[in-house]
Amino acid sequence: MRRLLAFAIAALLAAPASAQQDLSKVEVRVERIAPGVAVLFGAGGNIGLSYGADGNIVVDDQYAPMGDRILAAIATVDPDPVRFVINTHWHGDHTGGNEAMGNRGAVIVAHSNVRTRMSSEQFIAALASKVPASPAAALPVVTFEDGVTLHLNGDTLHVVHVADAHTDGDSLVHWQKANVLHMGDTFFNKMSFPFIDLSSGGSIDGLIAAVDKGLAWSNETTRIIPGHGPVASKADLAAYRAMLVDVRAKVAAGIAAKQSLAQIQATKPAAAYGMAEGFIKPDQFVAFVHESLTKPKKHRH
Ligand SMILES: [Zn+2]
Secondary structure, eight states: OHHHHHHHHHHHHSOHHHHHHHHTTOOOEEEEEETTEEEEESSSSOEEEEOSTTOEEEEOOOOGGGHHHHHHHHHHHOOSOEEEEEOSSSOHHHHTTHHHHHHTTOEEEEEHHHHHHHTSOEEEGGGTEEEOOOOGGGSOSEEESSEEEEEETTEEEEEEEOSSSSSSSOEEEEETTTTEEEOGGGOBOSSSOOOOOGGGTOOHHHHHHHHHHHHHTOOTTOEEEOSBSSOBOHHHHHHHHHHHHHHHHHHHHHHHTTOOHHHHHHTOTTGGGOOTTSSSOHHHHHHHHHHHHHSOGGGOO
Protein backbone atom coordinates (compact mmCIF):
# COMPACT_ATOMS: atom_id res chain seq x y z
CA MET A 1 0.00 0.00 0.00
CA ARG A 2 2.89 2.29 0.83
CA ARG A 3 4.46 1.48 -2.49
CA LEU A 4 1.15 2.07 -4.20
CA LEU A 5 0.82 5.52 -2.68
CA ALA A 6 4.36 6.49 -3.62
CA PHE A 7 3.57 5.23 -7.08
CA ALA A 8 0.30 7.09 -7.13
CA ILE A 9 1.97 10.34 -6.21
CA ALA A 10 4.71 9.75 -8.75
CA ALA A 11 1.98 9.23 -11.32
CA LEU A 12 0.28 12.42 -10.19
CA LEU A 13 3.49 14.30 -10.87
CA ALA A 14 4.30 12.56 -14.12
CA ALA A 15 3.28 13.71 -17.56
CA PRO A 16 -0.17 12.39 -18.53
CA ALA A 17 1.22 10.02 -21.17
CA SER A 18 3.65 8.23 -18.87
CA ALA A 19 1.13 8.24 -16.04
CA GLN A 20 -1.27 6.49 -18.37
CA GLN A 21 1.30 3.84 -19.17
CA ASP A 22 2.18 3.20 -15.53
CA LEU A 23 -1.42 3.21 -14.37
CA SER A 24 -2.27 0.62 -17.02
CA LYS A 25 -0.67 -2.03 -14.78
CA VAL A 26 -2.70 -1.20 -11.68
CA GLU A 27 -5.49 -3.60 -10.76
CA VAL A 28 -8.61 -2.44 -8.95
CA ARG A 29 -9.50 -4.59 -5.94
CA VAL A 30 -12.97 -4.62 -4.35
CA GLU A 31 -13.57 -5.15 -0.62
CA ARG A 32 -17.17 -5.35 0.61
CA ILE A 33 -17.22 -3.84 4.10
CA ALA A 34 -20.92 -3.52 5.03
CA PRO A 35 -24.31 -4.30 3.46
CA GLY A 36 -24.51 -2.08 0.37
CA VAL A 37 -21.03 -0.62 0.81
CA ALA A 38 -17.71 -1.56 -0.79
CA VAL A 39 -14.25 -0.04 -1.08
CA LEU A 40 -12.22 -0.04 -4.28
CA PHE A 41 -8.43 0.00 -3.96
CA GLY A 42 -6.28 0.80 -6.99
CA ALA A 43 -3.93 3.72 -7.47
CA GLY A 44 -4.74 6.98 -5.75
CA GLY A 45 -7.37 7.61 -3.12
CA ASN A 46 -9.61 4.85 -1.82
CA ILE A 47 -13.05 4.76 -3.49
CA GLY A 48 -16.19 4.26 -1.42
CA LEU A 49 -19.13 2.64 -3.22
CA SER A 50 -22.80 2.64 -2.19
CA TYR A 51 -24.80 0.13 -4.22
CA GLY A 52 -28.32 -1.26 -4.22
CA ALA A 53 -31.82 -0.70 -5.58
CA ASP A 54 -31.19 2.97 -6.38
CA GLY A 55 -27.93 2.47 -8.28
CA ASN A 56 -24.30 3.31 -7.60
CA ILE A 57 -22.87 6.26 -5.73
CA VAL A 58 -19.09 6.59 -5.57
CA VAL A 59 -17.00 8.62 -3.18
CA ASP A 60 -13.87 9.68 -5.14
CA ASP A 61 -12.69 8.12 -8.39
CA GLN A 62 -8.86 7.96 -8.54
CA TYR A 63 -7.06 8.77 -11.83
CA ALA A 64 -8.44 9.39 -15.31
CA PRO A 65 -6.56 6.47 -16.93
CA MET A 66 -8.08 4.13 -14.32
CA GLY A 67 -11.63 5.05 -15.38
CA ASP A 68 -12.47 1.92 -17.38
CA ARG A 69 -11.05 -0.45 -14.75
CA ILE A 70 -12.89 1.38 -11.97
CA LEU A 71 -16.17 1.14 -13.89
CA ALA A 72 -15.48 -2.55 -14.61
CA ALA A 73 -14.80 -3.20 -10.92
CA ILE A 74 -18.00 -1.37 -9.94
CA ALA A 75 -19.91 -3.50 -12.46
CA THR A 76 -18.75 -6.68 -10.69
CA VAL A 77 -20.59 -5.40 -7.61
CA ASP A 78 -23.60 -3.79 -9.32
CA PRO A 79 -24.03 -3.43 -13.11
CA ASP A 80 -26.14 -0.26 -12.79
CA PRO A 81 -24.63 3.07 -13.88
CA VAL A 82 -22.97 5.49 -11.46
CA ARG A 83 -25.62 8.08 -10.53
CA PHE A 84 -23.61 10.28 -8.19
CA VAL A 85 -19.94 11.00 -7.60
CA ILE A 86 -18.99 12.67 -4.34
CA ASN A 87 -15.47 14.16 -4.21
CA THR A 88 -13.87 14.38 -0.77
CA HIS A 89 -11.49 17.10 -2.13
CA TRP A 90 -10.00 18.38 -5.38
CA HIS A 91 -6.72 16.41 -5.69
CA GLY A 92 -6.25 14.53 -8.96
CA ASP A 93 -5.85 11.12 -7.31
CA HIS A 94 -9.46 11.51 -6.02
CA THR A 95 -11.13 13.33 -8.94
CA GLY A 96 -9.36 11.93 -12.03
CA GLY A 97 -12.28 9.66 -12.92
CA ASN A 98 -14.79 12.53 -12.79
CA GLU A 99 -14.70 13.29 -16.51
CA ALA A 100 -15.46 9.69 -17.52
CA MET A 101 -18.20 9.39 -14.90
CA GLY A 102 -19.67 12.81 -15.72
CA ASN A 103 -19.74 12.03 -19.44
CA ARG A 104 -21.71 8.86 -18.64
CA GLY A 105 -24.34 10.88 -16.81
CA ALA A 106 -23.18 10.84 -13.19
CA VAL A 107 -23.93 13.94 -11.14
CA ILE A 108 -20.73 15.16 -9.46
CA VAL A 109 -21.16 16.63 -5.98
CA ALA A 110 -18.54 18.41 -3.85
CA HIS A 111 -17.77 21.38 -1.63
CA SER A 112 -17.69 24.68 -3.59
CA ASN A 113 -13.91 25.01 -3.11
CA VAL A 114 -13.42 21.72 -4.99
CA ARG A 115 -15.09 23.19 -8.07
CA THR A 116 -13.21 26.48 -7.64
CA ARG A 117 -9.80 24.79 -7.46
CA MET A 118 -10.53 22.35 -10.28
CA SER A 119 -11.65 25.26 -12.47
CA SER A 120 -8.20 26.86 -12.69
CA GLU A 121 -4.55 25.81 -12.66
CA GLN A 122 -3.31 24.97 -9.17
CA PHE A 123 0.15 24.70 -7.66
CA ILE A 124 0.75 22.18 -4.87
CA ALA A 125 3.79 23.71 -3.23
CA ALA A 126 4.81 20.69 -1.14
CA LEU A 127 4.98 18.50 -4.24
CA ALA A 128 6.24 21.30 -6.52
CA SER A 129 3.39 20.21 -8.76
CA LYS A 130 1.50 22.37 -11.22
CA VAL A 131 -1.97 20.93 -11.87
CA PRO A 132 -3.89 22.12 -14.93
CA ALA A 133 -7.54 23.11 -14.79
CA SER A 134 -9.91 20.16 -15.23
CA PRO A 135 -12.17 19.73 -18.27
CA ALA A 136 -15.73 20.99 -17.83
CA ALA A 137 -17.21 17.48 -17.65
CA ALA A 138 -15.00 16.74 -14.61
CA LEU A 139 -16.27 19.67 -12.53
CA PRO A 140 -18.78 19.19 -9.72
CA VAL A 141 -22.21 20.35 -10.90
CA VAL A 142 -23.77 20.34 -7.42
CA THR A 143 -21.78 22.24 -4.83
CA PHE A 144 -22.47 22.93 -1.19
CA GLU A 145 -20.99 24.96 1.64
CA ASP A 146 -21.73 23.01 4.82
CA GLY A 147 -22.95 19.69 3.51
CA VAL A 148 -25.57 17.71 1.65
CA THR A 149 -27.52 14.52 2.44
CA LEU A 150 -28.33 11.72 -0.02
CA HIS A 151 -31.22 9.35 0.66
CA LEU A 152 -30.45 6.32 -1.49
CA ASN A 153 -30.11 2.56 -1.30
CA GLY A 154 -32.04 2.41 1.96
CA ASP A 155 -29.40 4.47 3.72
CA THR A 156 -28.73 8.10 4.57
CA LEU A 157 -25.39 9.46 3.38
CA HIS A 158 -24.31 12.59 5.21
CA VAL A 159 -21.67 14.58 3.30
CA VAL A 160 -20.24 17.20 5.64
CA HIS A 161 -17.57 19.82 4.96
CA VAL A 162 -14.64 20.10 7.36
CA ALA A 163 -12.79 23.40 7.03
CA ASP A 164 -9.09 23.89 6.27
CA ALA A 165 -7.95 20.33 7.04
CA HIS A 166 -6.09 18.43 4.25
CA THR A 167 -7.28 21.22 1.89
CA ASP A 168 -9.96 23.93 2.11
CA GLY A 169 -12.55 21.75 0.38
CA ASP A 170 -12.61 18.49 2.35
CA SER A 171 -15.73 16.54 3.15
CA LEU A 172 -16.39 13.44 5.24
CA VAL A 173 -19.07 10.98 4.14
CA HIS A 174 -21.05 9.04 6.72
CA TRP A 175 -23.35 6.11 5.90
CA GLN A 176 -25.79 6.28 8.80
CA LYS A 177 -27.32 2.81 8.54
CA ALA A 178 -24.30 0.87 7.26
CA ASN A 179 -22.12 2.61 9.90
CA VAL A 180 -19.36 3.44 7.43
CA LEU A 181 -17.30 6.63 7.34
CA HIS A 182 -15.12 7.87 4.45
CA MET A 183 -12.55 10.33 5.80
CA GLY A 184 -10.97 11.38 2.48
CA ASP A 185 -7.39 12.53 2.90
CA THR A 186 -7.99 13.86 6.40
CA PHE A 187 -6.92 10.30 7.35
CA PHE A 188 -3.88 8.42 6.06
CA ASN A 189 -4.04 5.05 7.79
CA LYS A 190 -0.70 3.67 8.98
CA MET A 191 1.28 3.84 5.74
CA SER A 192 2.43 7.47 5.85
CA PHE A 193 2.24 10.65 7.86
CA PRO A 194 -0.62 12.76 6.52
CA PHE A 195 -0.18 15.24 3.73
CA ILE A 196 -1.35 18.70 4.77
CA ASP A 197 -1.68 20.67 1.54
CA LEU A 198 -1.04 24.14 2.93
CA SER A 199 -1.08 25.73 -0.52
CA SER A 200 -4.65 24.39 -0.92
CA GLY A 201 -5.70 25.84 2.42
CA GLY A 202 -5.02 22.87 4.72
CA SER A 203 -3.93 23.21 8.36
CA ILE A 204 -3.00 21.01 11.32
CA ASP A 205 -5.76 22.43 13.51
CA GLY A 206 -8.37 21.89 10.81
CA LEU A 207 -7.06 18.35 10.35
CA ILE A 208 -7.46 17.58 14.06
CA ALA A 209 -10.96 19.11 14.05
CA ALA A 210 -11.88 16.93 11.04
CA VAL A 211 -10.70 13.82 12.87
CA ASP A 212 -12.72 14.86 15.93
CA LYS A 213 -15.80 15.06 13.72
CA GLY A 214 -15.06 11.61 12.36
CA LEU A 215 -14.58 10.19 15.85
CA ALA A 216 -17.87 11.70 16.99
CA TRP A 217 -19.63 9.78 14.19
CA SER A 218 -17.91 6.49 15.03
CA ASN A 219 -18.45 3.65 17.43
CA GLU A 220 -16.69 0.34 18.01
CA THR A 221 -18.18 -1.26 14.88
CA THR A 222 -17.75 1.62 12.41
CA ARG A 223 -15.75 0.76 9.30
CA ILE A 224 -13.61 3.77 8.44
CA ILE A 225 -12.30 4.30 4.90
CA PRO A 226 -9.14 6.44 4.95
CA GLY A 227 -8.04 8.43 1.92
CA HIS A 228 -5.05 6.11 1.70
CA GLY A 229 -4.27 2.85 3.50
CA PRO A 230 -6.39 -0.08 4.65
CA VAL A 231 -9.90 0.14 6.12
CA ALA A 232 -9.68 1.22 9.76
CA SER A 233 -11.51 1.13 13.09
CA LYS A 234 -12.39 3.90 15.52
CA ALA A 235 -9.36 2.84 17.60
CA ASP A 236 -7.10 3.37 14.56
CA LEU A 237 -8.58 6.85 14.00
CA ALA A 238 -8.17 7.68 17.69
CA ALA A 239 -4.51 6.61 17.59
CA TYR A 240 -4.01 8.79 14.52
CA ARG A 241 -5.57 11.75 16.36
CA ALA A 242 -3.26 11.19 19.33
CA MET A 243 -0.28 11.28 16.95
CA LEU A 244 -1.47 14.55 15.37
CA VAL A 245 -2.00 16.18 18.76
CA ASP A 246 1.34 14.94 20.13
CA VAL A 247 3.40 16.16 17.16
CA ARG A 248 1.53 19.46 17.10
CA ALA A 249 2.28 20.01 20.82
CA LYS A 250 5.98 19.24 20.36
CA VAL A 251 6.29 21.57 17.39
CA ALA A 252 4.37 24.31 19.23
CA ALA A 253 6.69 23.94 22.23
CA GLY A 254 9.71 24.32 19.95
CA ILE A 255 8.23 27.45 18.36
CA ALA A 256 7.53 28.87 21.84
CA ALA A 257 11.18 28.17 22.76
CA LYS A 258 12.26 30.16 19.68
CA GLN A 259 13.70 27.10 17.95
CA SER A 260 14.03 27.10 14.16
CA LEU A 261 12.28 24.48 12.05
CA ALA A 262 15.61 22.65 11.62
CA GLN A 263 16.16 22.64 15.38
CA ILE A 264 12.67 21.29 15.97
CA GLN A 265 13.14 18.63 13.30
CA ALA A 266 16.43 17.63 14.98
CA THR A 267 14.47 16.69 18.12
CA LYS A 268 12.52 14.16 15.98
CA PRO A 269 9.02 14.98 17.24
CA ALA A 270 7.42 12.37 14.96
CA ALA A 271 10.02 9.59 15.20
CA ALA A 272 8.05 7.50 17.72
CA TYR A 273 5.41 6.76 15.09
CA GLY A 274 7.57 4.94 12.55
CA MET A 275 6.40 5.32 8.95
CA ALA A 276 9.89 6.60 8.09
CA GLU A 277 9.49 5.20 4.56
CA GLY A 278 6.02 6.62 3.92
CA PHE A 279 5.15 9.05 1.16
CA ILE A 280 5.24 11.92 3.67
CA LYS A 281 8.43 11.59 5.78
CA PRO A 282 8.45 12.49 9.50
CA ASP A 283 10.52 15.66 8.91
CA GLN A 284 8.17 16.79 6.16
CA PHE A 285 5.14 16.29 8.36
CA VAL A 286 6.87 18.34 11.08
CA ALA A 287 7.47 21.04 8.48
CA PHE A 288 3.74 21.04 7.56
CA VAL A 289 2.79 21.45 11.21
CA HIS A 290 5.42 24.17 11.69
CA GLU A 291 4.27 26.15 8.65
CA SER A 292 0.66 25.73 9.70
CA LEU A 293 1.39 27.17 13.15
CA THR A 294 3.69 29.99 12.00
CA LYS A 295 2.28 31.30 8.73
CA PRO A 296 -1.14 32.94 8.67
CA LYS A 297 -3.26 31.44 5.94
CA LYS A 298 -3.62 34.69 4.01
CA HIS A 299 0.11 34.72 3.30
CA ARG A 300 0.05 31.32 1.69
CA HIS A 301 -0.58 30.97 -2.00
ZN1 LIG B 1 -5.38 14.62 -1.26
